[in-house]
Amino acid sequence: MTRQAKAPSTSRHSATFIVSFIIQQLAFVQTCTAVTVYYQAGQKPLGGTATDTGVAARYTGAAAYNPTTLNPPPPPGPDALPTQFAMQFSNAVPPGASIPQSGAFFGFSIEMSVVNQVLGKNSSFIQVPFLNLMANLQQRSGRINIRVGGNTQERATLVENTTDGRIIEKDLAGIINPTQTPPLVFTPELLQLLRNISNLVNVRWYLGVPFNDTSNFRLAIAERGQQILGDYLIGLQAGNEPDLYVDHGHRPQGYGPYDYFGEFGMLVQAMAGDEHLVNRGLLIGPNVNSGPWSPEMVWNTGFVDAYANNLAYLAVEHYPTDNCYAQYGVGTPRDPQETFPNYLNHTAGQTLIAPYLNSSAYAQTKGKPLLMFETNSASCGGFVGISDSFGAALWGLDYGMQMAYSNFSGALFHIGGQNVYYNPFTPEALGPSNTTQVLDMSANNNNIYSPVYGIYEHGNLVRALLFNYVTDSTGASDLNVELNLSGTQVSGEVQVKYLLASSVSQKGNFTWAGQTFGGMFDSDGRPIGTESVQTISCTSQSCTIHVPAPGAALVFLYPSSRSDTAGAPSQTFSTSARTNTHNTATVDPSVLATSNGHSGMDNKLGSTSEGSVSSAETRYELFIGSALSLVLSVVAGWALILGLT
Structure with missing residues (x-):
């Protein structure tokens, strides 16, 4: 059953995010019968072996719930692993330890198009499992930092009302980009939802200014965000993966770091002329992916010095690899069984961080924190059998600690939709003192x-x-x-x-x-x-x-x-409402659109990650029970050890 939060009489604010609330979020499935939802083709492993072959052979549901289990690699032997x-x-901190880290180092990146699935339907209907998990974390780690944005923020427009009364609507007829990400409209109710969550647990929010029309920046999200969220708004992303704009058809050929530098300046100028903006120093850039630009290419434009007064954070985004072929039929085929060992050793995290060691050092010289603003096990939805496994929990924990050791100041693990295998986590080994060095x-x-x-x-x-x-x-x-x-x-x-x-x-x-x-x-x-x-x-x-x-x-x-x-203090949130618990659910496919908001779009499927294109749509029956299905797979272990003490 789906539940609604009832606010307690008092609350203390503190949290770092852990993920596995998806498990409970799907608990209502046991009381419901089948409804039709949509997923993207190619969710079976190329060479994976299921532990329960009967279940795996019959499975045709969403990636988040795929039971396929891979074979663990054999032990390497005593020569490779002295035991x-x-x-x-x-006792004293030795040379080479990290800068002091916050208990809120690890957080979430939530694709804007699925906020109403992850957090709540509206400002008065917040998911109890989500709040319970927040409360469980806040008693250990201090606070949670969550980004709401991604590629779907780039064409999002704030409106006072939607035609169907929902806090988000997707313009499926307005898709013009090759990644098939639909334009969004959203209401101030979405921002009020975030504020009401922060009234219960200490969640701080990153939002993003749409960057698709630099001649007419839509600053309403910044204006209303500051009005509604107040100090709970800690950053505004300016451009999501601008180094991929050309590949995704968002900018003409030849667009480069100096062009982004100029457009960022246009945003700064627009914000300076907006009397409704109280704080103009919340911007986050350059948010480059592991695409054709390196961070150094942006630093070399003079970006940080030119906009020092406007920049709250420097940020990059990075995934270790992609699984676009399995999800969309394009790119390089990758066998999950053969890929699995790549996540099961210490060099995995070290390799991911190596390209950013210069940037983390540079950020310190400029007095700016550097964020890993979006990451996870693989773009295009992760890998079946890997991204929701215990091995991924160990990988995520090690990778997270490696980021902290390498002087990042925060890392956000991305949530896209129920047709993805990966899921975020938040570490707790760091603790709540905000003086932790690794x-x-x-x-x-x-x-x-x-x-x-x-x-x-x-x-x-x-x-x-x-x-x-x-x-x-x-x-x-x-x-x-x-x-x-x-x-x-x-x-x-x-x-x-x-x-x-x-x-x-x-x-x-x-x-x-x-x-x-x-x-x-x-x-x-x-x-x-x-x-x-x-x-x-x-x-x-x-x-x-x-x-x-x-x-x-x-x-x-x-x-x-x-x-x-x-x-x-420990806190549990109560329930004040329930949805239908019988087989009466009728779900509009647009409500269940997931993973950056592009599923269920009349054979027009794609991804916001590099290298993906449209593919065929496939229907299946799955025991979901209501439109309020959350978008994560389960990696409870990531939640458990990271950040909790």
């Missing part, structure tokens, strides 16, 4: 399967995060890591929380300190089960930590470093 090694930690320890002679991070707060070592990427049920690949903590104040023991699953290919039911968000259709946004925190005895400030294969271990050196409720 016993020692780590020497110092150091990649180059553990086990830089072994790619067993990375270790040191985590410092207020200048002192407080936690260590250990990984094991290998799947091995025999125990032969379990790690035993000796932590030498001389010089610290560790007495006779430390405490450990484990992120665990039976295999890197497992879907759902990941456990974090013995608790889980469950499997698909199981969760209401709150962890279930009894928390289990392990106590490890130490001798002469030496502690041996066991890390199962696969798994991750977060080691708390002191009781005070396990501040489970440091962000805000």
Whole structure:
């Protein structure tokens, strides 16, 4: 059933976002019968093997709920993974550690066209699972930063009312670009929805100014955004992936960094002449993708110096690869089974970050925070069997910590629609102190399967995060890591929380300190089960930590470093309304349009990611139950260890 939030009498604001609320969001499915929804072709793996072959063979539903499970890679053997090694930690922050990081480092990027599916139908109908998850995070991590935008923001127009009364309408007849992203109209009710969420939990918002018509900037979203959201509005994106504008037909051939520089200046000028804008220093740029421009090409125009007073953040967007062939039949075919191992080692995150190390250093010289404004496991919707697996949880955790270590100041994992396999997360190893510094320890002679991070707060070592990427049920690949903590104040023991699953290919039911968000259709946004925190005895400030294969271990050196409720008091939101719970749902395909708003468009399908084009539309029957279906697959583990303490 779908539920509506009823505001509590009091609320404390603090949160960092975790994702797995999709599981509960689909819980109502069990009470409903089938309705027709739409998806894009090509959702079966090229070479993947399903654990439950019967289910996989029959499955014809949306990518977010695809049960296909891949085979985990075999253990690499003792030569490739020494299972016993020692780590020497110092109490003081060593050279090479990151800049201080916020507890809100990890957040969400939500495609504008699916906000009414993810957050709520309107300002008075907010999703309870979403709020429960926010409350669960706010008690641990401080606050949540969420971007509402993406490619669908580029042609969005604010109107006072829509013909059908919804907060968003998609102009399916007005599609003119090759990525088949429909123009949007939205009402101030959408912004009021965001504000009402922030009244309940401490969510801060990034929005975007439409950038398709630079001769007549539509500044209403900035004007009303500031009026309605106030201090909860923390940034305005100016141009989404401008380096892909030519490829997507949004600018003529020859459009380059200096052209974007000029258009950004035109926006600054337009905002300067708008008396309704109180804060003109919220812009975010250049938001380049891993396309034909490098960030340095924009820096070299003098962009940052010219617009320093207007720039709140510098930002880039990046995905490790694409899966456009499976979704749209174009580009390079990629076999998920063969691709899976690429996500299951420490070099995956390091490789993603390497092109941006110069930019993160440059941003510091200019006094500007650098954001990874949009990312996930693969563009064009991710990979079946990879993007919603435990292996992706480990990859996301490692990648996120690598971004923090490399001096990004925030990272947003993207949500597109129910026809995508990937899903976002928010880390919690960072904690709510906003003084956290991260150091990649180059553990086990830089072994790619067993990375270790040191985590410092207020200048002192407080936690260590250990990984094991290998799947091995025999125990032969379990790690035993000796932590030498001389010089610290560790007495006779430390405490450990484990992120665990039976295999890197497992879907759902990941456990974090013995608790889980469950499997698909199981969760209401709150962890279930009894928390289990392990106590490890130490001798002469030496502690041996066991890390199962696969798994991750977060080691708390002191009781005070396990501040489970440091962000805000625990809170659960109640229900005040329900939708139909019988097989009476009739769903307009336009309501269920997903993934950047382009599904169900009369055989005109495409993607806003580079390299995709239109493809054929396919209908299928799926137990959804109402138009209010959320748009994420399940990676509960990402939510659990990242950012929660």
